[in-house]
Amino acid sequence: KAGVTQTPRYLIKTRGQQVTLSCSPISGHRSVSWYQQTPGQGLQFLFEYFSETQRNKGNFPGRFSGRQFSNSRSEMNVSTLELGDSALYLCASSVRQASSYNEQFFGPGTRLTVL
Amino acid sequence: GENVEQHPSTLSVQEGDSAVIKCTYSDSASNYFPWYKQELGKGPQLIIDIRSNVGEKKDQRIAVTLNKTAKHFSLHITETQPEDSAVYFCAASVFGNEKLTFGTGTRLTIIP
Numbered sequence: 001k002a003g004v005t006q007t008p009r010y011l012i013k014t015r016g017q018q019v020t021l022s023c024s025p026i027s028g029h030r031s032v033s034w035y036q037q038t039p040g041q042g043l044q045f046l047f048e049y050f051s052e053t054q055r056n057k058g059n060f061p062g063r064f065s066g067r068q069f070s071n072s073r074s075e076m077n078v079s080t081l082e083l084g085d086s087a088l089y090l091c092a093s094s095v096r097q098a099s100s101y102n103e104q105f106f107g108p109g110t111r112l113t114v115l
Numbered sequence: 116g117e118n119v120e121q122h123p124s125t126l127s128v129q130e131g132d133s134a135v136i137k138c139t140y141s142d143s144a145s146n147y148f149p150w151y152k153q154e155l156g157k158g159p160q161l162i163i164d165i166r167s168n169v170g171e172k173k174d175q176r177i178a179v180t181l182n183k184t185a186k187h188f189s190l191h192i193t194e195t196q197p198e199d200s201a202v203y204f205c206a207a208s209v210f211g212n213e214k215l216t217f218g219t220g221t222r223l224t225i226i227p
Binding site: 042050092108 | 164212215
């Protein structure tokens with residue numbers, strides 16, 4: 001079974017621009033979560049999507065948004081980029097069954113550099 | 116909200132020796148504790164997890180223990196090998212909530 005895929009793997013943008021990152025979950029997984037990883041703040045939860053609805057949100061400004069499509073693929077968007085948005089953005093997918101603990105599997109990430 | 120502390124931040128171990136990484140969590144509602152291994156240029160890989168109704172779980176050379184009273188959980192790697200060198204993260208979450216709160220990571224180096 002193919003793992004979580006993320007595109008693109010690397011991005012370079014300038015301040016003020018916006019960016020869209022894409023994530024395709026493992027087949028059969030309906031939940032997609034996004035995390036930001038930086039040397040200073042570590043791994044921080046951004047949001048989770050399930051059945052095309054945002055189910056949970058971390059403590060990030062409104063410039064960070066996302067969506068999920070009917071095939072469970074997800075995109076996240078960052079508008080008005082700031083230097084501090086430079087990070088590895090990771091996507092994780094899970095089955096999200098109500099009656100079980102849901103193991104989350106991560107993709108390789110998208111490395112965003114803001115100049 | 117939940118806070119997870121992880122120690123040590125770096126750990127060097129002779130090949131063949133054991134390595135132990137410890138985490139503490141703050142939210143008594145947390146009941147799922149996964150461990151991830153992250154190699155350079157890759158995303159975190161789930162290596163083992165433990166649920167709050169279990170005190171210990173073992174998978175070959177890797178074991179995890181949980182002390183709910185003290186809110187501690189630990190990762191034990193025995194007979195370490197060079198390929199165990201990586202950054203290890205502990206995490207905590209609540210059943211039914213996909214949000215993982217991560218520790219700050221431990222860079223494990225296995226010395227040949």
